[in-house]
Amino acid sequence: MTQVVGKNQERISRRQVDKFAERRAQLATSALRTLSELGYARTSLREIAQNSEFSHGVLHYYFRDKVELITYCVRQYKAECVTRYDRIVVTAGSAEELRDGFGAAMAGTLREDATMHRLWYDLRNQSLFEESFRADVLEIDQSLEQMIWRIVSHHAELAGSPVAVPPAAAYALFDGLFQQALLRFLNGDDTAPANLQTSVKQLLQRFLTHS
Amino acid sequence: MTQVVGKNQERISRRQVDKFAERRAQLATSALRTLSELGYARTSLREIAQNSEFSHGVLHYYFRDKVELITYCVRQYKAECVTRYDRIVVTAGSAEELRDGFGAAMAGTLREDATMHRLWYDLRNQSLFEESFRADVLEIDQSLEQMIWRIVSHHAELAGSPVAVPPAAAYALFDGLFQQALLRFLNGDDTAPANLQTSVKQLLQRFLTHS
DNA sequence: AAGAATTCTTGACAGTCGTCAAGACTTTCT
DNA sequence: AGAAAGTCTTGACGACTGTCAAGAATTCTT
Numbered sequence: 001m002t003q004v005v006g007k008n009q010e011r012i013s014r015r016q017v018d019k020f021a022e023r024r025a026q027l028a029t030s031a032l033r034t035l036s037e038l039g040y041a042r043t044s045l046r047e048i049a050q051n052s053e054f055s056h057g058v059l060h061y062y063f064r065d066k067v068e069l070i071t072y073c074v075r076q077y078k079a080e081c082v083t084r085y086d087r088i089v090v091t092a093g094s095a096e097e098l099r100d101g102f103g104a105a106m107a108g109t110l111r112e113d114a115t116m117h118r119l120w121y122d123l124r125n126q127s128l129f130e131e132s133f134r135a136d137v138l139e140i141d142q143s144l145e146q147m148i149w150r151i152v153s154h155h156a157e158l159a160g161s162p163v164a165v166p167p168a169a170a171y172a173l174f175d176g177l178f179q180q181a182l183l184r185f186l187n188g189d190d191t192a193p194a195n196l197q198t199s200v201k202q203l204l205q206r207f208l209t210h211s
Numbered sequence: 212m213t214q215v216v217g218k219n220q221e222r223i224s225r226r227q228v229d230k231f232a233e234r235r236a237q238l239a240t241s242a243l244r245t246l247s248e249l250g251y252a253r254t255s256l257r258e259i260a261q262n263s264e265f266s267h268g269v270l271h272y273y274f275r276d277k278v279e280l281i282t283y284c285v286r287q288y289k290a291e292c293v294t295r296y297d298r299i300v301v302t303a304g305s306a307e308e309l310r311d312g313f314g315a316a317m318a319g320t321l322r323e324d325a326t327m328h329r330l331w332y333d334l335r336n337q338s339l340f341e342e343s344f345r346a347d348v349l350e351i352d353q354s355l356e357q358m359i360w361r362i363v364s365h366h367a368e369l370a371g372s373p374v375a376v377p378p379a380a381a382y383a384l385f386d387g388l389f390q391q392a393l394l395r396f397l398n399g400d401d402t403a404p405a406n407l408q409t410s411v412k413q414l415l416q417r418f419l420t421h422s
Numbered sequence: 423a424a425g426a427a428t429t430c431t432t433g434a435c436a437g438t439c440g441t442c443a444a445g446a447c448t449t450t451c452t
Numbered sequence: 453a454g455a456a457a458g459t460c461t462t463g464a465c466g467a468c469t470g471t472c473a474a475g476a477a478t479t480c481t482t
């Protein structure tokens with residue numbers, strides 16, 4: 001990519017950059033699909049390429065490293081995450097409505113995106129062993145905590161009652177419920193989403209300070 | 212190992228079996244140490260052997276597979292687990308005493324056994340991708356749930372109040388708190404154990420039905 | 423102390439991994 | 453159309469993996 005100056009060159013270069021970014025995103029999507037099926041430990045670059053429409057060499061044209069590829073994947077996953085949970089922050093008129101909406105959304109994403117969620121937990125755990133993804137993982141974790149907190153505090157507002165739990169604990173508790181439900185669901189327990197739904201609603205209610 | 216019958220032979224054979232089992236346990240301990248430092252994805256048999264006082268070939272003398280080795284490790288880890296949490300079920304005279312003891316024990320094992328805990332979460336996640344360890348992992352998970360439930364119900368008994376949460380949810384919630392604290396602790400947050408301690412105490416108290 | 427059984431080491435094997443370079447193919451520009 | 457830049461494929465490399473077999477070293481038995 002020559003960096004010659006000039007109006008035409010710039011327009012062209014930008015278009016090429018867009019194409020470049022598009023292909024990166026496309027390859028990352030293939031990589032995420034592979035990772036979510038095999039897990040981090042058993043995913044190789046050749047396998048990723050085979051799950052795409054390209055050969056294995058192209059990965060090193062668009063990504064310097066395996067680390068850079070997976071880091072890019074993690075960041076792309078985060079974008080998905082945010083949209084998913086922003087979909088959850090429904091426009092709820094009452095506290096009960098919000099509880100229902102949130103519980104249903106949790107159960108829904110458990111059912112539909114189970115393999116992606118197990119990948120998220122896999123990568124989060126990898127970050128405990130290797131430095132590489134740690135920063136990005138922590139960033140995602142914090143944004144998840146914030147999304148949970150938005151729901152919890154909004155719920156308390158609707159209920160006209162202060163929250164009795166700090167943001168970090170609230171996130172940890174919901175995450176615990178979700179992770180256990182995921183474990184059960186991926187083990188063939190089809191009642192897991194429904195159970196999660198009721199657990200989530202109860203927990204949300206319990207976060208309110210009882211007068 | 213010849214299986215000749217006779218009193219002497221039997222005594223000898225048993226002794227040999229014991230030695231065999233002892234060495235298996237010894238190798239599994241080395242393996243667990245390596246796994247807890249590198250994680251499942253980056254642990255090789257040669258690395259395990261190098262962290263022991265034997266050469267890499269010996270692993271196939273005592274274990275058929277890599278899978279059999281790691282399965283054995285998981286089971287040995289479970290034994291450690293049980294003793295650890297049984298140590299936690301302190302003889303507490305009051306509900307408050309139990310809360311303090313449990314909170315301190317959680318904070319303590321977070322500080323001391325952090326790498327082992329991250330290994331546990333790693334292996335539990337692996338079981339979501341490959342069938343091999345799934346049965347053993349689920350067994351451990353259930354026994355952890357039971358240990359948590361023993362504490363929760365004992366605490367309610369001491370407080371003279373029924374429990375407001377089913378066993379599975381209680382375990383999931385404590386596990387969520389612990390996992391987040393582990394994440395923070397391994398990222399250098401030295402306040403994580405203390406924070407976990409107070410969170411745990413508050414959660415335990417909140418499990419009681421408010422009259 | 424000699425022979426047998428067990429235990430451990432060494433070296434090799436087939437396969438896979440991440441990485442890279444040479445070149446073919448495609449698109450774009452002048 | 454010809455040149456240039458960009459894109460992709462192919463094949464190779466060294467390193468590493470799990471596994472295994474042959475034999476040395478050790479321990480045990482008689």
